[in-house]
Amino acid sequence: MGDTTTYTGGCHCGAVRYRVATKLDGAMTCNCSICSKTGTMLTFVPETRFELVAGQDALTDYQFGKKNIHHLFCRHCGIRSFGRGVAPGGERMVAVNVRCLDGVDLGAIPLKAFDGRSLPND
Numbered sequence: 001m002g003d004t005t006t007y008t009g010g011c012h013c014g015a016v017r018y019r020v021a022t023k024l025d026g027a028m029t030c031n032c033s034i035c036s037k038t039g040t041m042l043t044f045v046p047e048t049r050f051e052l053v054a055g056q057d058a059l060t061d062y063q064f065g066k067k068n069i070h071h072l073f074c075r076h077c078g079i080r081s082f083g084r085g086v087a088p089g090g091e092r093m094v095a096v097n098v099r100c101l102d103g104v105d106l107g108a109i110p111l112k113a114f115d116g117r118s119l120p121n122d
């Protein structure tokens with residue numbers, strides 16, 4: 001993955017911090033029941049390209065529906081800076097909230113709308 005950049009990011013209060021290597025040539029917005037409320041802009045990376053630097057003990061897990069996805073949030077500030085899940089092929093993935101990356105020009109990132117509302121609950 002030579003064309004990736006390593007970004008740092010985390011929650012609002014600073015308890016949760018991570019590093020992620022990704023290309024960031026786009027982000028996904030989604031209209032499913034949770035994304036439409038949290039307003040996350042997501043990019044997905046294999047778990048091997050994500051490193052939680054701090055805050056494992058600050059994370060609270062929220063699951064609903066089929067409980068395939070761990071919608072993690074900081075128990076101090078409530079920010080959802082990333083989540084964990086498994087891709088259809090079985091690979092462990094991290095959904096990074098691009099809004100929580102340091103020094104990223106959010107307006108410059110092309111957005112792709114995903115129709116998550118039409119999927120069965122996840």
Ligand SMILES: [Zn+2]
Nearest residue numbers: 011013074077
């Ligand atoms: Zn926090």
